[in-house]
Amino acid sequence: MQEFIYPHQFHLIKQQLKTIIYAKDSSIDLNVVDAVREMALERIYNELINLTDDQKNTLEPIQHIGDKEEMETCLFSLKKQVIPFPKISQPIVEKAFPKAKKLKAPDIENIDLKETVYLRWYDKGSNKTYMLIPNEEKLVSIQGVLEPTQHKGICSICNGLEEVSLFTSEKKGRIRGTYSKTGNYICKDSEVCNLNISTLEHLYFFIDHLQ
Numbered sequence: 001m002q003e004f005i006y007p008h009q010f011h012l013i014k015q016q017l018k019t020i021i022y023a024k025d026s027s028i029d030l031n032v033v034d035a036v037r038e039m040a041l042e043r044i045y046n047e048l049i050n051l052t053d054d055q056k057n058t059l060e061p062i063q064h065i066g067d068k069e070e071m072e073t074c075l076f077s078l079k080k081q082v083i084p085f086p087k088i089s090q091p092i093v094e095k096a097f098p099k100a101k102k103l104k105a106p107d108i109e110n111i112d113l114k115e116t117v118y119l120r121w122y123d124k125g126s127n128k129t130y131m132l133i134p135n136e137e138k139l140v141s142i143q144g145v146l147e148p149t150q151h152k153g154i155c156s157i158c159n160g161l162e163e164v165s166l167f168t169s170e171k172k173g174r175i176r177g178t179y180s181k182t183g184n185y186i187c188k189d190s191e192v193c194n195l196n197i198s199t200l201e202h203l204y205f206f207i208d209h210l211q
């Protein structure tokens with residue numbers, strides 16, 4: 001079967017299954033547990049729509065998760081159905097950032113592409129942070145400067161409460177050749193940020209805001 005779960009959907013499934021296990025572990029009221037389970041499954045099935053029968057069957061075990069071990073086993077097998085972030089090569093990076101001289105493609109060997117919603121990396125040469133974000137079969141490229149200082153705050157990309165830093169990027173002004181700067185607080189750690197993303201709403205808002 002072809003992979004059909006996007007990384008953010010996989011994160012949603014993971015988060016919702018954890019909610020069920022947490023309810024089971026902390027509540028003795030079975031009605032409460034059932035209600036939590038029902039709500040969690042509804043959230044998952046509202047996100048994963050237009051499934052084929054085969055895909056529905058693959059997802060079926062999530063309905064009977066009883067404990068943490070079962071959850072881990074289920075997630076392990078579901079991960080095989082996750083569509084990985086596209087493999088990024090040097091030509092793709094050069095095309096995405098034509099003006100960035102000598103920008104190297106990120107080292108994706110140590111990145112779990114099945115848990116990657118968007119790709120972010122730091123380039124020492126230019127002291128800039130680069131992002132590639134999939135949007136409607138295309139990759140949106142964003143570059144800017146991520147401040148080294150950090151504090152606890154809400155991230156503009158994943159909406160999580162994390163250690164965030166100010167990310168300043170330039171966007172083209174209405175008059176040709178002019179630029180204006182826009183700042184957003186985003187997670188310091190892009191891995192943390194990616195794992196938090198279970199809906200693309202905030203990420204798309206972030207891109208719209210910068211374009």
Ligand SMILES: [Zn+2]
Nearest residue numbers: 155158187193
């Ligand atoms: Zn984040």
